[in-house]
Amino acid sequence: MNRTNIDDYSIESLIDEEKPKKRPLRKLFFYIILIIIITIIYSRYVGTSGLFIKEYSIESNKITEKFNGFKIAHFSDFHFGRTTSTSELKQLVDEINLTKPDIVIFTGDFIDKDVKITDKELSYIIDELSKINSTYGNYYVNGNHDLKYDKFYQMFESANFINLNNTYDVVYNTNNEAILLSGLSTNKDTVFLEEALKDDNYIYKINIMHYPDYISDIKKYNFDLVLAGHSHNGQVRIPFYGAIYTPNYAKKYYKEYYKVDNTDFYISSGIGTSMYNFRLFNRPSFNLYRLRKVNQ
Numbered sequence: 001m002n003r004t005n006i007d008d009y010s011i012e013s014l015i016d017e018e019k020p021k022k023r024p025l026r027k028l029f030f031y032i033i034l035i036i037i038i039t040i041i042y043s044r045y046v047g048t049s050g051l052f053i054k055e056y057s058i059e060s061n062k063i064t065e066k067f068n069g070f071k072i073a074h075f076s077d078f079h080f081g082r083t084t085s086t087s088e089l090k091q092l093v094d095e096i097n098l099t100k101p102d103i104v105i106f107t108g109d110f111i112d113k114d115v116k117i118t119d120k121e122l123s124y125i126i127d128e129l130s131k132i133n134s135t136y137g138n139y140y141v142n143g144n145h146d147l148k149y150d151k152f153y154q155m156f157e158s159a160n161f162i163n164l165n166n167t168y169d170v171v172y173n174t175n176n177e178a179i180l181l182s183g184l185s186t187n188k189d190t191v192f193l194e195e196a197l198k199d200d201n202y203i204y205k206i207n208i209m210h211y212p213d214y215i216s217d218i219k220k221y222n223f224d225l226v227l228a229g230h231s232h233n234g235q236v237r238i239p240f241y242g243a244i245y246t247p248n249y250a251k252k253y254y255k256e257y258y259k260v261d262n263t264d265f266y267i268s269s270g271i272g273t274s275m276y277n278f279r280l281f282n283r284p285s286f287n288l289y290r291l292r293k294v295n296q
Helices: 002-018 024-046 088-100 119-129 152-160 191-196 212-221
Strands: 052-060 068-073 105-106 135-140 162-163 167-172 178-184 204-209 225-228 257-260 264-265 285-293
Touching: 002 052, 088 119, 088 285, 119 152, 135 167, 135 178, 152 162, 167 191, 178 191, 178 212, 204 212, 212 225, 212 264
Parallel strands: 052 285, 068 105, 105 135, 135 162, 178 204, 204 225, 225 264
Antiparallel strands: 068 285, 167 178, 257 264
16 A cells, blocks of 8 residues: 555656746746847838928017918938938938928938948939928038048039038028028037127027037027937937937937027937947937917
């Protein structure tokens, strides 16, 4: 009787030993790896695709009836040749033209510094950029990547964009009311602003630049609106945390919007990619601003 009990116990033990053991840590590791792989694929091929328009209404008691509804299309950081090519450029031009902007602003980094483009591609780029239509004009400043491309200025000037690097222009409406447009190069020089603002008869003042952190150098000029690029708002972002990395000159200011004293400060999230070919929770986009008169 005792022997039978011992044998039964031995058999049950052998059966238990032969059962596959659960390994929760192995399963957890597998799921983590799977999530990482899916995230990488998504951020490379989905996150870098498409084109979104971010629309902003900017209300100001300085805007007059004639400038009420004034539209500004702002694009930046195209980084041609990495995750963008001629097809993305054509889509961008078409989408900008559909908004019927009054002015168009580009805030730098059109050709990625690690990319060599052909003469055929250059010709195509000039032809497409030339198709961007606006009421008062198209303007640009350079980015840090643009300094690596010796035909950058030729490209934009051939496409009828107005160079605002460390200089300014004035937009007048039919009532002779004026909006100031100034720009800062990556090699900033603010001396020209003293001349531009010497006789401050502008109803509204706009500055454009590539590096967001340069706003600290121009706060004293009391611009109404400042537009920048460079940060991509954090090319890769994590929910509830935000950008995991931002480049130099976009350490303090990198998000979509700030109120700096009395200045509305917007930073484009860009269209292309830099350094690494991924975008996460930050799809390619350009901004459209509408200046609105505040009824008093």
